[in-house]
Amino acid sequence: MKIYKKIIIKFIIFxxxxxxxxxxxxxxxxxxxxxxxSNKEIIFDKNYSYIENYLENSIKxxxxxxxxxxxxxxxxxxxxDFLFDVNDLKIKETRINNKYLESDIFIVLKNSRxxxxxxxxxxxxxxxxxxxxxxxxxxxxxxxxxxxxxKILDGLDIEKIFRVKCLDxxxxxxxxxxxxxxxxxxxxxxxxxxxxxxxxxxFFYYIKFNFPRMFYLSMVTITTLGFGDIVPLTNTTRxxxxxxxxxxxxxxGWFANKSLKG
Numbered sequence: 184m185k186i187y188k189k190i191i192i193k194f195i196i197f198x199x200x201x202x203x204x205x206x207x208x209x210x211x212x213x214x215x216x217x218x219x220x221s222n223k224e225i226i227f228d229k230n231y232s233y234i235e236n237y238l239e240n241s242i243k244x245x246x247x248x249x250x251x252x253x254x255x256x257x258x259x260x261x262x263x264d265f266l267f268d269v270n271d272l273k274i275k276e277t278r279i280n281n282k283y284l285e286s287d288i289f290i291v292l293k294n295s296r297x298x299x300x301x302x303x304x305x306x307x308x309x310x311x312x313x314x315x316x317x318x319x320x321x322x323x324x325x326x327x328x329x330x331x332x333x334k335i336l337d338g339l340d341i342e343k344i345f346r347v348k349c350l351d352x353x354x355x356x357x358x359x360x361x362x363x364x365x366x367x368x369x370x371x372x373x374x375x376x377x378x379x380x381x382x383x384x385x386f387f388y389y390i391k392f393n394f395p396r397m398f399y400l401s402m403v404t405i406t407t408l409g410f411g412d413i414v415p416l417t418n419t420t421r422x423x424x425x426x427x428x429x430x431x432x433x434x435x436g437w438f439a440n441k442s443l444k445g
Contacts, residue, residue, distance in 0.1 A: 187442070194438045201434070202401045205427045209397035215417040216400075218390050230371050231277070237364045238288060239274045242345060245358050246272075249346060254295075257340070266296040267344065275302070286372050292344070303341055304328050305358075307368065325358060405431035 209216070246269045247253060257265040271293035278287045288305040306326040329341050345358055390396060400413045404427045415421045 190441045206398040206401040213391045215420045217414045220412045268295040
């Protein structure tokens with residue numbers, strides 16, 4: 184019984200030594216991994232949901248204020264009509280364009296008459312020169328493009344859906360965003376710009392050189408679970424992952440063999 188306990192203690196000590204050793208190596212090479220579920224991190228998920236909901240409500244509010252209606256009817260060259268109800272507008276997804284510090288907001292436009300859906304994209308830029316500031320409001324201009332091959336969109340002036348009044352002027356493209364959401368939105372883009380040297384609060388700084396995260400990777404690797412949420416990209420990290428998983432199998436086999444003999 185004492186021999187069996189010694190074997191278990193040695194197994195646990197050696198097992199966790201290997202886990203920690205590889206976790207340190209992974210931390211050093213953390214730039215060589217891809218984090219496939221990075222956009223699901225809880226630390227940024229609340230900001231993401233808040234911004235999405237706020238932008239969606241802002242667009243709807245701007246639309247109602249400008250058109251004094253919830254509806255617009257468009258006609259294309261084929262005399263097919265497109266009935267747009269602003270209540271059918273949904274923000275499908277937001278993505279960060281790291282290169283230009285932009286955020287692409289994918290919006291679903293639903294044709295209320297035939298229940299078909301079409302996609303539009305609003306690209307918001309963080310650059311201050313694209314913002315018109317007045318009192319407590321910031322009127323952030325947007326570039327709008329459509330992403331659909333359906334012919335029904337050919338006759339639509341998609342920009343009209345998002346046109347808003349700005350004092351005595353009209354922004355042909357844009358949505359009114361107040362200063363609070365502007366700060367949150369800009370911070371959201373900065374935190375996800377992928378350049379940790381510029382911002383140590385960025386998400387990419389948070390996930391890289393993070394020992395607890397790499398300790399988790401080491402644990403799921405040595406046990407050969409391999410969830411795939413962190414993926415090696417270089418030959419070096421792939422070799423390390425393969426080596427640790429092989430060592431894990433050998434250690435478990437050694438422990439099983441010793442246990443049976445004991």
